[in-house]
Amino acid sequence: MQLRKENILIVDDDVNILELLQRHLQSWNYHVFKAISVKEAVTILRDTSIDLLITDLKMPEVDGSELIKFVSEHYPKLPKLVVTGYPSVQDSLAAIKSGVVDYLTKPFTKDELKCALDKSLKPSEAKELQPKSKSIDINKAYGEIIGNSEKINNVIQVIERVKDNKATIFIKGESGTGKELVARAIHYQGKFSRAPFIAVNCGAIPENLLEAELFGYLKGAFTGAETNREGFFQAANGGTIFLDEIGNASLAVQSRLLRVLQEKEIVRVGATKAEKIDIRIIAATNGNLREMIIKQTFREDLFYRLTVVEIEIAPLRERKEDITLLVDKFLFKYGVEYKDRYIKITQEAMTILKRYNWPGNIRELENVIQRAVIMCDKVINVAHLPEHLKYTLSFSEDELLPLKVIEKQYIEKVLRATANNKTKAAEILGIDRKTIRIKLEE
Structure with a gap:
């Protein structure tokens, strides 16, 4: 099997060195990304799948050693190659301890660079040729997910099982736990990573516009519809759509979502003809959909369609x-x-x-x-x-107090943390603003 050519990120404040490295790398048919500072390099690393980092050490502001430390901790599987014009034993030892595969001193020949390149990329190629182990080596970072706790490792194990298929996934967790990061990891760590990923916050779009934004519309379908327009589902076709705060969707939108899941097709607002789509749906909420089903504000049949695989993120x-x-x-x-x-x-x-x-x-x-x-x-x-x-809190862990007392102190704590912003406090507590007002009056 022929491997794809790697994406290589080169970082150096010397533009001439950047151009020299780029010419050599492109002559070997590698894809090259350039950065003249650590700050720019970090931005590229966040947005792009990089297979090898080549960096200088001595740079103004933030130096290359800090970049190596960052990459070692957040992208532990990414091989690193140092190219420097100021060699020292101390720098060499520090680089090797940080996991640098090779260390080149400027000026270097094209052959020396090729040799170092082959040595740096060899581990990743060998890894790609071998069958994947069932045991996942999780070392602090997985995509943008950071953590080595058992609860995070469990989440990553589930992601590894679902990332390469298009099963519908439901993510639940409190606000601020990183539900979108998990959705992005599912998409970008799997084989569909080059397809579109579209994130939609259903709670941020007015209810009367959500249907049109999701499914698109035809000219004249409603007042203001002056042209035909594709929706988020069409934009995500072939890839993944992430529907955050799905509990905010109206029953009408829920009915349309059910059709998408059952028939793999959508109908634009104002249209009669269905359009086939190939898409993975990931939904999320910080609310309790089962309670909403009891209150008949969320469809039970849609709930079971959405929860083919459930992932719960611990607070x-x-x-x-x-x-x-x-x-x-x-x-x-x-x-x-x-x-x-x-x-x-x-x-x-x-x-x-x-x-x-x-x-x-x-x-x-x-x-x-x-x-x-x-x-x-x-x-x-x-x-x-x-x-x-x-x-x-003013009580110790061993002290037994009535639930109302503990609840009162915790609500007061959250209000202090949010500078008395009742809307934000209600969101953190998982209750609505009216409920928090009632509890404060009590």
Whole structure:
């Protein structure tokens, strides 16, 4: 079997070196991506499937060693090749410890580069030629999913089973747990990764427009429909559509979705003729669809069609061992974006982050780190964290209290965490705004 030519990312602040490397690599028919800074390289890594990283070490602002560290932790299977004009024993040892396959000193010949290239790509080619093992080697990162807890590993094991087929998948979890990241991992880690991936937040589109946005419409189908227009389903044809907050869809839209799942076809608004589509549907919600079925606001037959495979994402408070890895990811992300350097955090501040229960989950953690990076110089300490993180509930774990007392204290805690934003607090608590108002009055 002939392997595809790899995507190679080259990173160097010297444009002449970039062009030289590009010419050599393209002459061997490799696909080349170029970056003149670590910041640009990180952006490419997030958006593109890269098979080999070639980077300089000495660069202004953030140097190549920080990029190597980032790649080692977040893309552990990606081979790394260092090309530098300032060789040193210390740098060589540090690079090798970080998993660098080879180390080239400038100036180098084309033959030397080819030799280093073959050596760097050999492990990935050997891996591709061998049959996949049933046991998945999960080392901190899987696509954009970060974590090595048992709960995250279980999620990844399910993704490995479903990524190469188009079975309908239902993802459930609290707001901010990363449901869209799981959907993207299912799509981009599988064999359909080159097909479209379309994410639709059903809760963000007005109910009267959702049907037209999903299925498309014909000219004159309703007021304002001045041309024929394709919907999200047509845009995702051949790939994956991710329907977030599916519980917000009206019964009319649910009926149309059922037809899509049963017949593999859609009908545009205002049309009579059906169009066949080949698509994988992934749906998600932070609500309880079973309760909605009882209240007759969600179709039971659609529920069973959507839940061929169910994936449940645990809240962050149930997998606190992942906090360190997540914090490191956000430190690098926002350190490069705002400070052009890798930001560190004190042990005392990290202890507070691990102690907190994160009602807003990963989204709240990212927000806290983003703010702390902006407020600090080079190191985040306790003073840079929000005040509400520094306090725990007023009762101990061994103290037995009435449920209403615990509920009251927790609601007050969430309100403090959201600066008394009742809409946001209700979203975190998984209740509506009216319910939280009633509980506050009580």
